[in-house]
Each structure stands twice: as C-alpha cells, then as structure tokens.
Amino acid sequence: MIDQIGPNYIGFQTSQLGNSFSTYNPKELKDNQYRLYTATEDEINNAAELAEKAFYAYAELSGFRRAAFLEAIATEMEAIKEDIIKVYCSESGLPEGRANGELGRTCFQLRSYANHVRKEEHLNLKIDTADEERQPMPKPDLRKLSIPIGPIAVFGSSNFPLAYSTAGGDTASALAAGCTVVLKAHPMHAATSSLVALAILKAAKLTEMPEGVFSHLNSNTHQEGQLLVSHPAIKGVGFTGSLKGGRALFDLASKRKTPIPVFAEMGSMNPVIILPKAVENKVKWTTSIAASMALAAGQFCTNPGLLILFKDENSDAFISDLTKSLAETVDSCMLHPSIFENFQKNKAKLLNQKGVQLLSGTSTANTLENHINGEKVLAKVSAKTFIKNPELHEEVFGVFSLIIELEDTEDLFNLICSLEGQLTGSILGEEFEFKAFEREIKMLAHKVGRIIFNGVPTGVEVCESMLHGGPYPSTTDPRYTAVGVDSIQRWLRPLSYQNCPESLLPEALYNENNPMKMRRVNSKFNNESIV
Structure with missing residues (x-):
C-alpha cells in the first residue's frame, strides 16, 4: 500500500x-x-x-x-x-x-x-x-425526519x-x-x-x-x-x-x-479549579495534573492550560510539588518544528505580560531541534491581573499552564465570568466544597461544554453522552458535539411532509413500523405501527 x-x-x-x-x-x-x-x-x-x-x-x-x-x-x-x-x-x-x-x-x-x-x-x-x-x-397529517x-x-x-x-x-x-x-x-x-x-x-x-x-x-x-x-x-x-x-x-x-x-x-484553555481540600491532598493531584499537561507534548485540545487555586498556607507546597512532578514527566516530541516555533512565540508573548512569574521552563526561545524533547512551562499570575489582561486568555498549544492565584471567592466568581468559551472546566475537591461553590459551578456551566468533577480534562470518551464542544471560541456552534x-x-436538517400519500413517504415514516425503529407518534415515544 x-x-x-x-x-x-x-x-x-x-x-x-x-x-x-x-x-x-x-x-x-x-x-x-x-x-x-x-x-x-x-x-x-x-x-x-x-x-x-x-x-x-x-x-x-x-x-x-x-x-x-x-x-x-x-x-x-x-x-x-x-x-x-x-x-x-x-x-x-x-x-x-x-x-x-x-x-x-x-x-x-x-x-x-x-x-x-x-x-x-x-x-x-x-x-x-x-x-x-x-x-x-x-x-393535517404531519410527518418529520432528518x-x-x-x-x-x-x-x-x-x-x-x-x-x-x-x-x-x-x-x-x-x-x-x-x-x-x-x-x-x-x-x-x-x-x-x-x-x-x-x-x-x-x-x-x-x-x-x-x-x-x-x-x-x-x-x-x-x-x-x-x-x-x-x-x-x-x-x-x-x-x-x-x-x-x-x-x-x-x-x-x-x-x-x-x-x-x-x-x-x-481549542481551549480548559480551566482546572483546585479547591482547598484538593490542594491539601497534593500527592494525589500534582502527579495527575502534570501527566495531563505533558501528555503528547501538550498537543491536545483538552490540555489543562489554566490551574486555578486559592492562595493559602498549602498553595506554595502544592505548586512546588506540581513543578517537580512536571519535570519528572516523560519528554515527548512535538508534531513539527513549525508547531514548536509557534509554541515558542506564544509562550514568549504570554510570559512578557506584566505580573506573570515563570516557575519552570525558559522565557527565551529554544532552537528548533528542541522540539524533539519539547519544553514544559509553568507560570503564575494573580486572578485580578488575569481578569484585566485579555492577552493572558489566549491558548498556548504545548506543555504550558498558567497558575492563577485567588485571594477570595469573589476572585473565583469574577475570573469564571471573565472566561471565554471552553471545551472543558474541571473542579477538584470534596463534595461539600462543590456545594459551597455552587454559584461558581453554575456560572462555569455557561462557559464550557463539559464539567469534570475530580478528573483532569485530557481524554474524551467516545459515547452517546459525551459533549466535545463548547461556546465560542472553543467551537463555532455550542449546540453540537x-x-x-x-x-x-451536525450534517442533517429537518424535513416535514404534510398530507403526503404514504407511497411517496420515506419508509421510516410509513404507518407500518419496523420494531427496531423508535418514533414519536402523537407525542408518545414508541416502536409501534400506526393502525
């Protein structure tokens, strides 16, 4: 072949x-x-x-x-x-x-x-x-299909x-x-x-x-x-x-x-909200977040580009462990030198923004040969700085995540409100915390196509309940997956037949129905024939 x-x-x-x-x-x-x-x-x-x-x-x-x-x-x-x-x-x-x-x-x-x-x-x-x-x-008799x-x-x-x-x-x-x-x-x-x-x-x-x-x-x-x-x-x-x-x-x-x-x-920045209990349980989460970031050199549309947490007595230790875990992940080759070149350009643009602190990786461009091992970059910024600067809301395609530190709950709510449309939004924590942050979670639902509880965003299951899509700019039409x-x-449109002779109807709309086909007949969902 x-x-x-x-x-x-x-x-x-x-x-x-x-x-x-x-x-x-x-x-x-x-x-x-x-x-x-x-x-x-x-x-x-x-x-x-x-x-x-x-x-x-x-x-x-x-x-x-x-x-x-x-x-x-x-x-x-x-x-x-x-x-x-x-x-x-x-x-x-x-x-x-x-x-x-x-x-x-x-x-x-x-x-x-x-x-x-x-x-x-x-x-x-x-x-x-x-x-x-x-x-x-x-x-009239009306029959509709796609x-x-x-x-x-x-x-x-x-x-x-x-x-x-x-x-x-x-x-x-x-x-x-x-x-x-x-x-x-x-x-x-x-x-x-x-x-x-x-x-x-x-x-x-x-x-x-x-x-x-x-x-x-x-x-x-x-x-x-x-x-x-x-x-x-x-x-x-x-x-x-x-x-x-x-x-x-x-x-x-x-x-x-x-x-x-x-x-x-x-594409999408796929925010991950790390609530205080998850920050405390850093051993569990830093390794999985780092692995998600580094998977296939960060070349996934669901790569976790924003890591959001409250600045408290545990946050510095969490960030330190995450930085170490990221350094220990397996190196991966980027798909093409041109993709690596774009990564370098977009990385430099973001790191040059006021208030952004580099935690790992480099702020300068590497040679194109470095795309074989890629580069892993972690940076940090305050929530208020992120909200005010739209340049920080742009995806960097590759292993690049921006940690956003929150001062309080209002920071979290305002940050979520500032987000553009995303494919996913993840929330890590305990169930009682989810209830406490119900307002923020409800707002997040208006920003994403899929909310993930206690999981990282990489990995898209092929099944009927999956929604791989989201509000613009993650996609051009949030109604579809x-x-x-x-x-x-996505590739269908509805067509309705009014008072059409059965001989001219598509077979799926005949009075006699194949039991394999489920239809909505006179507002009742069934597989029966029409008598």
Whole structure:
C-alpha cells in the first residue's frame, strides 16, 4: 500500500496535476520518502462536483447500507494497520503505542456510528396523525425526519492523524448522516491520510457505494482549503485546529452567496479549579495534573492550560510539588518544528505580560531541534491581573499552564465570568466544597461544554453522552458535539411532509413500523405501527 501514496483521489480515480511535496519526520529531522501532489483548482472542482453527483444517490441509501460501508472502512484500515502505523510514526514523531490506540479509537468510532445509523436512530422521527373531526379546523397529517444536507468538506487536523482526520469523527459522522465527503489532508501527515483514503475507497467499492462518496485532496497551502469551502457544491465544513484557521473558514463560508455551516473545534484553555481540600491532598493531584499537561507534548485540545487555586498556607507546597512532578514527566516530541516555533512565540508573548512569574521552563526561545524533547512551562499570575489582561486568555498549544492565584471567592466568581468559551472546566475537591461553590459551578456551566468533577480534562470518551464542544471560541456552534453519535446531527436538517400519500413517504415514516425503529407518534415515544 505504501507504494500507492501520493496522488489525489477523486472518487475512484487518481490525479496528480499539482506540485509535489514531502512530509517531514520530526524525530529524524529530515523529509520522509513519500512524494505527494497538491490539488489544483481543476482537481478541487472535479472532486466537489463528483461529490454533489454522488450525494443524491448516497443520501437515498438505507441505514443498513451506510452502516455496512462504515464497518468496511474500519475493517480495511485494520487490514493495512502495519503500513498505517509505520507512516503515522514517521510523520508525527508520536510513539507506536499512541498510534495503535488512535487507530483502535478510530475504528471503534466508525463501528459505533454504523450501529447507530443501522437502527436509524439519527432520523429523529416524529409523526402527528390527521384529525379531520377537529374543530374549528381539521388537523393535517404531519410527518418529520432528518435528511443529510449535502457534500461536506472535512479538514484533517494536525494533532490527531487518525481520530480527527481522514476517517475520523467529522468524516465518519458525515458519511453516517448520508453526506458525501471531500477530505483535505493535513500537510503534516498527508501520507498517513493517503493510506487511510485508500482503505475508505476500497471499502466504498466493496460495498458498492456511488463513485464520489469520498474524495481525498492533498495540499500544502491555505489556498486549496479556501477553494474547496468556496465551491457551491459544498454544503458544510468540518474542521479541527486553531482559532485563526477555524475563524477564517467560518468567515469565508458566511460570505458565500449561499452561506453554509462550519463546525469548527478550535481549542481551549480548559480551566482546572483546585479547591482547598484538593490542594491539601497534593500527592494525589500534582502527579495527575502534570501527566495531563505533558501528555503528547501538550498537543491536545483538552490540555489543562489554566490551574486555578486559592492562595493559602498549602498553595506554595502544592505548586512546588506540581513543578517537580512536571519535570519528572516523560519528554515527548512535538508534531513539527513549525508547531514548536509557534509554541515558542506564544509562550514568549504570554510570559512578557506584566505580573506573570515563570516557575519552570525558559522565557527565551529554544532552537528548533528542541522540539524533539519539547519544553514544559509553568507560570503564575494573580486572578485580578488575569481578569484585566485579555492577552493572558489566549491558548498556548504545548506543555504550558498558567497558575492563577485567588485571594477570595469573589476572585473565583469574577475570573469564571471573565472566561471565554471552553471545551472543558474541571473542579477538584470534596463534595461539600462543590456545594459551597455552587454559584461558581453554575456560572462555569455557561462557559464550557463539559464539567469534570475530580478528573483532569485530557481524554474524551467516545459515547452517546459525551459533549466535545463548547461556546465560542472553543467551537463555532455550542449546540453540537464533535464526538459521539450525536455528532451526526451536525450534517442533517429537518424535513416535514404534510398530507403526503404514504407511497411517496420515506419508509421510516410509513404507518407500518419496523420494531427496531423508535418514533414519536402523537407525542408518545414508541416502536409501534400506526393502525
């Protein structure tokens, strides 16, 4: 399979009309052997148009057919696991264990979405039957379900070459919904993306999906993504990355003649509130917080960037232990020298702010080779200084956490009020403390997508109750999740049929019902047929 890496895949056809480029091995500090070809404007147009053509056929397929496709993707990825892991490690610098774990997560996610759409639970079926005797006017027959919105442009992420990229959550959920996908590979791991694309396309052929259900485009500039989002055939966008990148796509999509939704997950500082009892129990918490900070060189969207505690007789000892625990964590390679360079720039900007005290790490830039071992930075600032300075509210992508010292409860409440939208907010302490800080916790709920009690933010479970999202700027739409089967809802819209002959209705809205399908009929949730 590795010898097939390189071209763009437009449906089942290959094309390589653009410039060639290589990916980079961040551990060996050299280009990889893989040669890839950027997508030209014509190739982008062809992919988008083919996706639109395929959409009308793919959208009509049953949940069973789409489920078989998703499961086949997982099977085909597992069949070339060795090649995927080899290329993944050479492009990311991440260890083999992480690669295997991410591949397993990706395949599990595909299969969980398959199970969900097989039962057509995503359709949100609702029926209100007619009542011709109702006074003063007869009641019409109304039946509603959700339908796919159209071809989706998905952008591979830099920090998750599998789980949030080619066959990751955005692609899997869009395909599950009945949307076709045009994937723009991330240039840092384009060869890994190419291998996964081959698995997807093989699965599409085996399950007899329409050509154009999936296309894969290479790029190494912003232009390719801009052209793709601007194409009139594209009806939605999935993105995981920086605030700058996500906002640029959001603005571009909004300025189209026909605006389209952009579901962008753009990172977060993920505040961790460490209440006095947790500060006292420093042995338990300093090690786990340090491990969360240092995990994968801090390159997680749920990395704990803010550590909030009260300044008291125990806080200095807690901070001292945390500093030691962080120094003892395993060094990790950053994904690319350019990411390390951005880390250095953003670190320096924050450390140069008035009132910020450096506790560990350096305040000056290191050489690019240092990205192999990364850098671990811990700094401290007062709550009042943090609240007044918006520059301190910006994420530093990497192992960087800012300790915020509180003088009193009002400091905590005011600090929470000052926060922008976050993916997570964590609270460490005892249950009686949670009750005492109920006002602050309720305010935190308006700032985050997920509140975590006595746990660190890294780690996102793939399940129905997960909410991986949050208020802006953590995402562009706080109503949706990027993880779990509810993420499918991003790519659907409601459609209602009024007094429609049953022969023209979608089968899921027939009077006779498959017992596997749960529907809301006349305000009652059941799986019964309508007599």
